[in-house]
Amino acid sequence: MKNILLGIVFIFFTSSALAQDNTKLDQVKVFINEIGSQIIKSADDKKLSVAQRKAKIISVIDESIDADWIARFVLGKNYRTMSEEHKAAFTKLYRDFMINTYGPKFQSYNGKRFDVTDVTEQNGFYIAKAEFLPKDSNAAILVSFRVKERANKLVILDFIAEGISLIETQRSEFNSAISQKGVDKFLEELKNRIEKLKTQKTN
Amino acid sequence: MFRIYFPSIVFLLTIFTYHNQVFAKTATNKSAGTDIKSYEAFDDEEDFENYEAINIVEIKDPLEKFNRKIFVFNDSFDKYFLEFVARAYREELPKPVRNVVRNFVTNLSLPVSAFNSALQGKSENSLATFSHFLINSTIGIGGLFNVAGEKNIRYNQEDFGQTLGHYGANSGIYIMIPFLGPSSTRDLTGLAVDKSINPIEFNSFEVGGKEDLIEMNYRLALAATTVVDKREALLDIIEDVRKDSFDFYATLRSAYIQKRVAEIKN
Numbered sequence: 001m002k003n004i005l006l007g008i009v010f011i012f013f014t015s016s017a018l019a020q021d022n023t024k025l026d027q028v029k030v031f032i033n034e035i036g037s038q039i040i041k042s043a044d045d046k047k048l049s050v051a052q053r054k055a056k057i058i059s060v061i062d063e064s065i066d067a068d069w070i071a072r073f074v075l076g077k078n079y080r081t082m083s084e085e086h087k088a089a090f091t092k093l094y095r096d097f098m099i100n101t102y103g104p105k106f107q108s109y110n111g112k113r114f115d116v117t118d119v120t121e122q123n124g125f126y127i128a129k130a131e132f133l134p135k136d137s138n139a140a141i142l143v144s145f146r147v148k149e150r151a152n153k154l155v156i157l158d159f160i161a162e163g164i165s166l167i168e169t170q171r172s173e174f175n176s177a178i179s180q181k182g183v184d185k186f187l188e189e190l191k192n193r194i195e196k197l198k199t200q201k202t203n
Numbered sequence: 204m205f206r207i208y209f210p211s212i213v214f215l216l217t218i219f220t221y222h223n224q225v226f227a228k229t230a231t232n233k234s235a236g237t238d239i240k241s242y243e244a245f246d247d248e249e250d251f252e253n254y255e256a257i258n259i260v261e262i263k264d265p266l267e268k269f270n271r272k273i274f275v276f277n278d279s280f281d282k283y284f285l286e287f288v289a290r291a292y293r294e295e296l297p298k299p300v301r302n303v304v305r306n307f308v309t310n311l312s313l314p315v316s317a318f319n320s321a322l323q324g325k326s327e328n329s330l331a332t333f334s335h336f337l338i339n340s341t342i343g344i345g346g347l348f349n350v351a352g353e354k355n356i357r358y359n360q361e362d363f364g365q366t367l368g369h370y371g372a373n374s375g376i377y378i379m380i381p382f383l384g385p386s387s388t389r390d391l392t393g394l395a396v397d398k399s400i401n402p403i404e405f406n407s408f409e410v411g412g413k414e415d416l417i418e419m420n421y422r423l424a425l426a427a428t429t430v431v432d433k434r435e436a437l438l439d440i441i442e443d444v445r446k447d448s449f450d451f452y453a454t455l456r457s458a459y460i461q462k463r464v465a466e467i468k469n
Contacts, residue, residue, distance in 0.1 A: 069250070072251075073251060073254065101447060105443075122257050123253040123254070123256055123257050124249075124250070124253050125253065125254065125257065146254075148250070157254070162462060162465070163461055163462050163464065163465020163466065163468075164457075164458045164461045164462055164465070165461060168259060168260070168457060168461060169454055169457045169458055171457075172262065172453050172454070172456065172457035173448055173449055173450050173453045173454045173457065174449065175453075176452070176453035177449040177450040177453070180450065186449070189449060190449075193449075
């Protein structure tokens with residue numbers, strides 16, 4: 001009898017843990033679906049001006065990514081050697097760089113459909129695979145997102161298309177640029193690039 | 204002459220790739236160029252380490268200085284010639300015509316892809332690829348129409364570089380090949396093997412005699428068409444990356460290595 005009771009308690013806790021896991025995977029699915037839909041909807045919203053559409057997409061990206069974490073990740077080995085001032089300057093610039101680079105890009109993503117097809121968990125990160133079907137094509141583009149929960153809020157850490165991770169590519173690129181140009185020159189270039197992107201944005 | 208040298212080149216490249224694997228395991232920190240794995244973990248936070256474990260791929264570029272010189276040459280060739288040709292091709296030919304060209308060149312690559320799938324033990328993909336080839340070559344009139352694709356017969360392209368990767372060969376060192384672009388010792392070996400087993404390229408194994416199956420002029424025309432078709436497909440992406448990147452060479456290198464890893468894992 002005691003064993004049966006223990007068994008029931010064990011099954012109860014295991015199934016409740018599994019249910020929690022599944023709930024989390026579902027939450028990630030809803031979270032990414034929501035972001036994809038918002039971007040497609042904003043990109044196609046004829047009631048908004050070009051500038052308003054861009055602003056809306058930028059705000060969706062800004063709210064859904066953990067720019068500070070990504071900034072630190074893309075600095076790679078340089079994070080250990082850079083001064084605190086440089087780190088702070090980079091983190092601030094990086095956020096601006098991300099939203100102003102990818103906001104306008106996503107604006108041209110006119111899509112028929114965006115669906116999250118699968119969500120898994122690996123090493124504490126959620127991996128959401130999604131299909132994006134552009135309006136002018138019948139071939140779906142396969143993308144995936146790396147998501148993490150921070151302070152009870154889901155955030156995107158990486159975007160992967162055709163097997164190519166955005167943040168890993170940036171890490172390689174930024175590290176190479178820093179080692180060739182030096183931190184100050186790189187930060188200056190980054191700043192100039194952002195200014196240029198912001199100007200393009202308002203045009 | 205090429206027939207004599209070809210197997211030797213393949214052999215040497217294979218040896219080089221595997222030698223490099225051993226070299227990589229014992230001397231990663233000694234490489235003169237970039238070796239991303241040799242970076243110290245840049246943060247103690249578990250998150251970063253966990254993320255590295257699932258995401259980071261190894262890039263070995265001890266020939267970086269030399270590669271960058273070739274890259275400058277390739278980039279100029281691309282900017283001033285290839286991109287110009289690809290843009291003219293896009294502007295002058297309507298999309299349906301370009302699709303026919305793409306179907307045709309893709310179809311010709313399928314037998315080698317099916318063979319590599321079989322070598323990797325992916326029998327279903329091998330059959331799907333070969334079915335694609337058969338259907339498009341017959342009903343699709345010599346591969347001009349993608350009938351199999353419209354019938355949702357899906358397949359993954361495989362090459363010998365992927366086959367080597369499937370059996371555990373790492374990418375070896377990164378190399379930039381004049382005119383051809385990014386590659387690695389493993390993938391260059393793969394390319395050489397794929398060329399040698401593709402009857403369209405030339406009759407390297409002298410099957411049924413020493414004559415090439417297809418005349419050189421046609422082979423060159425086919426190769427040129429394939430290059431222009433591929434470059435046209437990449438016009439927007441490359442323009443974007445060139446414009447956005449702080450170091451185009453490093454961006455392309457990382458993207459190439461990651462894409463190959465993803466292709467091997469599929």
